[in-house]
Amino acid sequence: MNLIYQIGRFELNAFKPINFQIENQIFSQSLSSLALKEYFTKKGLESKVVLIYPVSLLFNKRVAENSPTLPQSFKEKVLTIITQPDERTAFFSDPYPYFKLHPHSKLADSFTVIHSIGEYEGIKFQVTFEELVFEIFLDIVERYLNEPFKTLYLDISSGLNIYVSALIEAGRLFITFYKLQNFLPEKEPLRVILYFSDPIIQSQLDKTFELHIHYELEVKTFFSWPQLPDQINPENSYPEFIKTLAEEDRKTKKYLTELLAPILTNGYIFFSALKNNTPLVFYTFPYHQEEEVISAIKKLIVFLKNRLLKNFQKTPGLKMDAYRKVFLMLSLYLGIIKALKIYEIFPKSEVSLSELNSKFRDSQNTFFKHFGLISHRAYFAQELENNFYKKEINEKFTEKFKLLKEFISGENQDKDIKDRNFIAHCGFERNCVEVRKENQEIWLRYINDPEKLKKIQVILIKN
Structure with a gap:
């Protein structure tokens, strides 16, 4: 499905049909988003239009009094909001019933209302740009989780520049949000497309305006955690x-x-x-x-x-x-x-070296590559060799689980898990890793000791 967002309009000529051209086809609609939806419908593709109404949009007395196409009941409702304090208070508490009467709301599939910046008809509106971005972002994420879509189209041709900028930033934040939860390759990854029309001149509304619909919004994501823990506590580090x-x-x-x-x-x-x-x-x-x-x-x-x-x-x-x-x-x-x-990696009582080799060491299949951690594979392979494949260590393994240090000559008798050793040796710290061997297969696990397991979590939180 395609989801199309456009900033709502409320001008004198906002309700007059305009000819939009997409790939040599003409679509007569009052909004570019509706023309784009008609284009997709003609191609047999499902799409939905969501209009974003800045809450101050209706504070335009000139349009309410002079628009030749607005329903009289809606004109009166808008003027009441502007002139009557009690009605205005009700509007600011819940503007959705009012915007539901907007003629474009009946044509779109849905709409959302966001805060506004500036002063209109003597009324001051307060919001930060970051809040505008987040309000739009929340709406996009909520719709995606309830009804996933494959392409998000954002109309950037409105003259309401601050809201268009917020829409673009919300799209950028959303695609980042999406990519971070989809590291593995996809056949058809979700795309965010910016589209716009040729400049629409109010005195030339009888002309045809081309819609440009092929500008993909690209973002780069990095394997980085945005906020480090502020407390070393496996129950609550934040x-x-x-x-x-x-x-x-x-x-x-x-x-x-x-x-x-x-x-x-x-x-x-x-x-x-x-x-x-x-x-x-x-x-x-x-x-x-x-x-x-x-x-x-x-x-x-x-x-x-x-x-x-x-x-x-x-x-x-x-x-x-x-x-x-x-x-x-x-x-x-x-x-x-x-x-x-x-990768079918789940908690289990023990894991074989064969599985670790297959899922982390194999050059073609390594789990690490999807996160950009290319060098991890070689370093992990080295630690496997040093700790489990060396003949003088490997030949000592028994069928019963024992700590790794018991198979290594000259290992000191310190029982504590050392943070530095844990990190330096890919988690194969010799005071917490247990090993056994059965029919030439080597099996590993961390010792089933609550204190030592908690220590491992603490080390990871600290690093």
Whole structure:
């Protein structure tokens, strides 16, 4: 499916049909988004149009009084909002019933209302650019999770420059959000397309205006965690960060801690395990199910929309940069989970060296390559050779699990797991890795000791 976004219009000639040309075909519509939808429909492709209405759009007395095509009932409703304080208060509390009467709302598949910047008809509107971006981003993500689409079209030909800029940035944030959760190759990856029409001159509306629909929005993503932990705690590594999100509100802090702390903490542990080249961790500690992370994203969207949209005249001033990091962290964790599932990497009581070789060492199939961690494979192979394939070590392995250090001559008797050794040797720290051998197959696991397992998590959080 194609999803098409366009900034809503409310001008004197906004409701008059215009001839738009797409690939030598003419479509007569009042909006370019509707023309694009008609073009796709003609090709047998499903598409939906979503209009974005800045809340100040209706504060235009000149249009309400002079438009020759607006329904009289809608004109009266708009003038009432502008001139009557009580009606205006109701409008700012919930503008959706009012915008539902907008003629274009009946033609589009859906619409959303966002805050505005500036002063119109004597009314001041307050919102930051970052909040505008995030309001649009939330709407796109919510629609994608409820009804996935393959191509997102963003109309950038409106004269409302600040909102077009916010739309582009929201599209850029969304494609980043999408790419972080889809590291493995896809047959048809989601695309974000910027499209626009030739300049529409109000005195020349009888002309034909070409729509340009082939400008793809490209972004580069990097395997990097947006917010480092602020506490070394496997239960909650983000108490201060979540406190920042909650802005000192105890009830909000409690809700966000319950919603986000376990997922963000575990997400960072798995990110760190991948970054630090310690695959045995993936077979030891459970990770969240995709549905759990998606559910958290949906709940966060509802939470943020409730906070942002309490008053459409001004926003509460949320820390949007911090929330942006949350969405990207959740997305990156989701991407790691998806890749682990596709590679059939799950927690188990033991894992064979054959499996580790196949999924991490094999040059064609290595799990690492999808995350741009090309050098990990060779370093991991070296650690496998040094710890498990050397003859003087390998021939000592027994059928019973024993700590790796018991098979290595001259190994000291220190029982503590050393942070540096754990990281330096791909997680094969000799005080926590157990080994056994059966029919020439070597099996590995971390020792089943709660304190040592917690120590491994702590090391990963610190690194």
